[in-house]
Each structure stands twice: as structure tokens, then as C-alpha cells.
Amino acid sequence: MSLLTGAVVLLAMACVANLLLLVAVLRRLREHQERLDAVRPIGDTDETELAPGQQIGGFTATTTSGDEVDQQSAVAGTTYVGFFSPTCPPCHEQLPLFLERLPQDARTLAVVLDDGDSPQERAEMVTRLKARTPVVIARPGDEIVQAFGVSAYPAMFVLDGDGVVQAGGHTVASLPRLQAV
Template identity: 40%
Template structure:
């Protein structure tokens, strides 16, 4: 009889322990659900990665890797495609081929900004140089400020009057080339 009593007490204790663990798991799942909701809300409310549509591009002046001077005056009166890329950015590496393909069909000036030093951006400069005038500039430089670039990749299509037509970090944010 004492063995049976001990077994019933042991099973009862195991059930109570299981119940406590189940409550802990449920509480943790609820916390994770709230965290996920907050992340989704914050992602929807994130600031633009570049100037939003309708904004006007600020004044800038820079030198391309080829030594040519490039300024705000060079995009006045013509449509421009501008892309900001960083060598340490995985999404940049994924979007660069799409940007290059988009740029080949783009009618207007194409400018690419490689953020980093000469050694880091060497491969990027070569690839982007096939379709764009490339500027090597660190984050926070004149061109970054003029376009409000706050992350990478930042992509913009600018109208002839320096008004941003579309911007974003994915190519889908830009208009279809035929609609330009």
C-alpha cells in the first residue's frame, strides 16, 4: 500500500510539473506573438530609405570614379535613375543585377553610388560602370544627403525637374520601364 501511495503522489507531482511547464510555454508563445506583431507594425512604419515620391532632390556635387564632375545641374532637364549600393550589403548584391538590367532599358541618366573605399568597392564599380556613372562616396556624403539615402540599396527614379517619381529598396518600387 505505501508503494501505491508513493506512486500516486509521484504521478500527481509529475502532472503538476507538466501543468506548470505548459503554462510557461503558453506564456512564452503569447510573448512571441506580441513581439512578432510589434515587428510587423514597425516594419510598416519604417521611414523611407530615400526621398519619397514627390520630394525634390537636394543640391550635390561629386566626382565620378572616371574623374568627371557630376552635380545637380547634370540631372536637371533629364530623367535619372539613381542607385546606392554598399559592398557589405547582402540585399545590394541581390538587387545589383536587377538594377543593371533595369538601367540598360532606362532612357535618361543613370547614376550609381558605391558606398565605401576603393578596395571594398572595386568589383561593384566595375559592374555598375557598365551602365552608370559611378560615384564612390561614404555614407553621409553630398549625394547621400541630396537623395535622403539612409540605407542600402536605395533606388530612385527622378523626373526632369528633380522631383522623385519613385523610390525604395526593391526594384518593384520603381516604375516599369515601358511606363516611363
């Protein structure tokens, strides 16, 4: 009889442990969902991003080197702009392609999202980008993010000298001037 009692107690403890684990997993999923919602609000689609022919909005931002950039100074000629998030796997895939395929004499600007997570990954991403282009660190909802209507990452744009989007997309292949030759 004590063997049966021991088995029931052991089974009850396993059930309680399983329940506690389930609660922890659900809590963690809720936290991740909140983080995702901060980067891309529910219901938003890529349609909120600027399409070819649209003008970028006004913004003022400071680069990691302390220089001020705004919509006028950022587009004094054809300019390539890339938005990247350190917590986004596709961003890590597209970043090397973006840097590799930029024309050497191109005007560029990179924006790295600071969503409060992954400070080490963000620092590594900024370091890689700074070697090639000015970098702005922005939070979701900052002027520069809103000026381009970015709601999903990565986002890349080719602008003309008037700040009009010539091409845009989420992959380097979506930018005609950066496609592999």
C-alpha cells in the same frame, strides 16, 4: 587523486579559453554594430529618404571617371539613381536587376558607398556599374547621400527633369518603370 587534479585543471583551462573566446566575440560584435551605425544611424527609418514628389537636395560629386556631377547635371531628363553598399547582401541581389532592367537610353547615376570595408567588393561593384552608368564613390554623410536622404541600402530613385522624385525604394520592384514585364 592526480587524475582528479588533472581533470579540474583541464576544466579550468577550458573555462578560461571559453571566457577569452566570449570576450573576442563581444568585441567583434561591437565593431560590427559601430559599422552598421555608420551606415544607418540608430533610430533612422526609411522615412528619411525622399518620397515621391520631393525635390533632391543640392550636391556636387566626382564620378570615377573624373567628371563632376551636381543636382542640375544629374537630372537633365528622367534619371535612374541607385545607391549600393558593397557590404550589403540585398545590394548584391538588387544590383544585377537594376542594371538588367534599366532602359538602354536611360540617364543613370550609381553611388557606391565607401564605408572603409571591403575594398575588393567595392571595386568589383564599381566595375560592374561603370560598364553601364557613371559611378560616384561616396562616404556616409557625403553631400550626395544627404541630398537623397539615404539611410539604408540599396536605395533606388526615378527622378524627373526637375530633380523631383517620381518613385523610390529599396528594390527594383518598387520602381514601377523597372518592374519585370
